[in-house]
Amino acid sequence: MTNQNVVVSDAKSGINMAITVAVSGFSTAAQKPPAVPGTYITISKKKLLQNLDINSGTRINAWVDSMRASSPTHIKSSPHLSDHDHNSWTMHHPSALDMFEQITNASKGKQIVMFLDYDGTLSPIVDDPDRAFMSDQMRATVRKLARYFPTAIVSGRCRDKVYSFVRLAELYYAGSHGMDIKGPSKGSKYKKGAEAVLFQPASEYLPMIDEVYKALLEVTKDTPGAKVENNKFCLSVHFRCVDEKKWSELAKQVGSVLEGYPNLRLTQGRKVLEIRPTIKWDKGKALEFLLESLGYANCTDVFPVYIGDDRTDEDAFKVLRERGQGFGILVSKTPKDTNASYSLQEPSEVMAFLRRLVEWKKLSLRRQFRIRRRLEEMKMSL
Structure with missing residues (x-):
């Protein structure tokens, strides 16, 4: 059990109070990231900068190769998988729409809890990350989803930014x-208590993040198409619009800036360095923290569903597999290595x-209402 800083916001007064609470099972101690294939870039800083050099003008480092591999453009232009390989992947990660009845049967008697990524899941991937708007139809769908x-x-994304979209x-x-x-500010029957609780395990890194953000803006300002986004507790360097x-x-x-910050690590998403x-x-x-906040930490009657399209969503997919509860759904048009169960x-x-x-x-x-009414009618007739 570890102590974490939690900010409790009083909606009426607008005052934030920092308190320390005990959170079981969560550790935020700074350490080297685990060696999970496809998730982290684990090259040392010195080796990273060496690998960034281009040999003979054609050979580029493993990092840039990884940038290419994550590019939708390269995915589309890569050789097509054989029908056998594609069918094999689909067999192991079938469409969640095709398997809908099986999914709902598995959830019977359990509380479904929904977790949704935003970019590429609720909104399309776009060139300008500031214009990744979700449709009105999607917003209405998510609103109805939250009722049940x-x-x-x-x-x-920065929490405030994604809220401005949703x-x-x-x-x-x-x-x-x-x-x-942050929990819901209003309108949720699942909200615990009257206060909105903020959980921010990386608060001490904010000054460092701001410092690196300014440095990245400076070093990338002459690279056409590069966009540095401050997501408060992490930074994103978008290269979707950068010439390959x-x-x-x-x-x-990016490497030259990170060389001076050993307490920061680099991960990669779709056309973005983070x-x-x-x-x-x-x-x-x-995901685990939110389940605990909802009172489902050690429950067997909870059924979490996580839908996402990015490498970073694999951490959540993996948790669900290890828990043996619920499932993950990968959003992708192409086969990928994934811990998700469906696609x-x-x-x-x-x-x-x-x-x-x-x-x-619904x-x-x-159906449950009709059954209860019949039972009540039967009792009254006795």
Whole structure:
């Protein structure tokens, strides 16, 4: 059990009070990230800068190769998988829409809790991250979803930023890859107590993050298309609009800044490099914390469902597999190594799945109501 700083916000007075609470099972001690394939770049700083050099003008370092591998452009242009390989992947990660009945059967008698990534899941991936708007139809769908299930948005974005996109006060929000968590401010029957609780395990890193943000802005200012985003407890360097010939240069720029900050680590998402504190905290830890906050830490009758499209969502998928509860759904048009159990191809399929889930729950409640009414009528007739 470890002590964590939690900020309790009094909605009436607007005053934030910092308190320390004991949180079981969560450690935020700074340490080297675990060696999980495909999740962390574990090259030493010295070796990283050496690897960033281009040999003979054609060979680039493993980091830039990884940047290429994550590029949707390269995914589309890469050789097609054989039908056998594709079918094998689909067999192990079938469509959540096709397997909907099996999924709902597995959840019977349990409380479904929904966890949703934002970019690429609720909204399409776009060139300008500031314009990753969700559709009105998706917002209406998520609003209905939250009426029937506790629902959280878990994103690498700054919590305030993702809230400005979603604009639903009845949800839980976990920004900065789970390092900035806030419960619903109103309208949720699942909310615990009258206060909105903020959980921010990386607060001590804020001055360092701001310092690195300014440094990255400076070193990348002459790289066309590069965009540095301050997500409060982590930073994102978007290279979606950077000419591929400039990727090595951009990688050197980021590496030169990080060389002086051993307490920060580098991870990678879809066309984005992300800098985070070296605390042992990720979207999987955020999922566990939110389940505990909802009172489901050690329950066997909870059924968490996590939907996401990014490498960082794999931490949550892995947690669900290890817990043996619920399942993860990967949003992807192409086969990928994943701990998710099911798949959906794009946000439109995510919306279709969420709508079916809402309709299934409504029918279940109606059925339960009819059964209760019949039982009451039978009692009255005796």
